[in-house]
Amino acid sequence: MEVTKPMPSKSKTIFIFDLDGTVTKQETLPLIANSFGLEDEINALTEQTIAGNIPFVESFIQRVAILGKLDVNEVNQLLSNVKLFEGIAEFINTRHEQCVIATGNCCEWVSGLASRLSCECYSSSAIVENNKIVKLKSILKKESIVKRYQAEGYQVVFIGDGNNDMEAMRQADIAIACGLTHYPANSIMSVADYAVFNECSLLRLLHQINHAQQGTSVVLSCAGIGSRLGLAKTKALIEVGGKKLIHFQLEVFEKVEDLRVVVGFQARSVIQAVLDKREDVIFVYNHDYFQTKTGTSFFLGSRHANEFCVAWDGDLVVHPDDVDHCIDFDGEYVGCSDIVSEDAVFIKTDDNKNVIAFALDNGDFEWSGPAKIKRDNIKYLSTNVFNQIEGLLPLPYLKIRAQDIDTYEDYKNAIKFIESWSNEK
Structure with missing residues (x-):
């Protein structure tokens, strides 16, 4: 059954950035402590x-x-010279009316640093006597800034990394967990829509949110629990031929700039496996992975993506020579293969090489995936990717060499499939 998920209809967007470790390349309070010989106490607390x-x-x-x-x-002079992520600072300074800083740090310490960013800066404040802070006057609640802009009709994007960003990220329309200086706090990962670990991928995502982008994104869905396979792990982490399946995928997508990996079950393990090979991936969370299927993951991965999105299941093994055809195909298509899987979904075709229907009993080919769909044609539903496509038929089909891994028998066949193309070399 199709489920409609309400999406923000706000026409204007505001980007709210945490400061320490998100815009700056280091946490400022430990920097102060290290510079004045107070590092032991401060670092432990931080x-x-x-x-x-x-x-x-x-x-x-x-x-x-x-x-x-x-x-x-x-202290202010010290922090005035702290290094910034240059690309992020440029994004802020060239869009200063769309960006604000929200920091729990005291304005008495960070005003010089904040002056390097030509946008509004919200911070905590203190009472100063004899050039020393004697008492805190206010501590910023970042979520109040989020609510203020939402009340003014903005779609709010919050970018943060620490536990004190959690409530603001929970309230925001779009929440990005930022792992540029350290792994984001577990608490914010539980409410994040996205996670990024590379400045280039963060900037790419910010631009995509701000304005629709041309080109093709690949959405690799790795959120499921792999229940039919019975190996007690998400299928992206299973080993095929001595290599994690996700690492096979990363190799064939080496040239794909906008690669989005949708995570859910064992998210941290999948993220780490990806980061072991590549840092510029955009991670997308499907927090409701137990109740939803690949159609939901594809929708979430396609939000704010490029004009065309390639839906690619994390358990799909495609012959390397066919991968470029899947990505570079001109327009929308449905991927299919010879019937090889144990529990296949079938496609029915017409004489014009179009897919006209999906079926569970029989058909001309197996629906293997992938599929390339215009981003604006992708809707929220809780079922499968092929259910997304049904309303768009007829669409051209692209026949490839592929093996889906749903059952243990499929898993054994995938090993043989990989060995077969290895022997071709």
């Missing part, structure tokens, strides 16, 4: 706070108590 083991407000009060004895001008 690590525990980022991880979510100590509430931000409690930790921040303690850290300010330690660092408040320092001369605010010296």
Whole structure:
């Protein structure tokens, strides 16, 4: 059954950036501590706070108590020279009316740093006497900034990395977990729509959200639990021929710029397996992976993607010589193969080499995937990718050499399939 998921209809977008570790290349409070010989206490508190083991407000009060004895001008000068991610800073400075900074740090310390970014900066504030911080006056609640812009009719995109960003990210229309300086806190991964670990991939995603982009994105769905296979792990992590299946996929997608990996079950393990080989991937979360199927993952992966999206299941093995045809095909298509899987979905075709229907009992070929669909034609539903496509038929078919892995018998056949093309070399 098709399910309609309401999407934001707001026409204007605001990007709210956390500062430390998101725009800056290092956390500022540990930098202050290291520069003034107070690193042991501060670093321990900062690590525990980022991880979510100590509430931000409690930790921040303690850290300010330690660092408040320092001369605010010296601290401000120190932070004025902290290194920024240059591409992100340029994005902010060239779109200053669309961007704001939200930092829990004290404005008395970060005003010089913030002046390098030509956008509004919201921060905490303190009472200063004799050039020392004697008391905190206010601690910024980042979610209040999100709500303020939403009330003004904005679609809010929040980019953050630490536990103190969680409520703001939960409230935001689009939440991006940023792993540029350290792995994002587990708490924000549970509410994130996206996760990125590379400045180029973050910038690519920001541009895609801001304006529709031309070109082709590949959406690799790796969120499922692989229940029919019975190996107690998501299929992206199974080994075929001594190599993780996800690593096979990364090899064949080496030339794909906008590769989106949809994660759900064992998300952290899948993310790490991808990062072991490639950092510029955009990770997309399907948090409802147990209740939904590949059609949902494809929809989520296609949001804010390029004009055309290639739906590629994480358990699909395609002959390397056929991969470029799948990506470069001009327009929309449905991928199919000879009937090789144990529990296949079939396609029925006409004389014009179009797919006219899917079937569960018989057909001309096996629906193997992939499929290339215009982003604007992809709708939210909780079922399968082929259910997405049914309403778009007829569409041309592209016959490829492929093996889907749904059952243990399919798994054994996939091993033989890979061995067969290895022997061709």
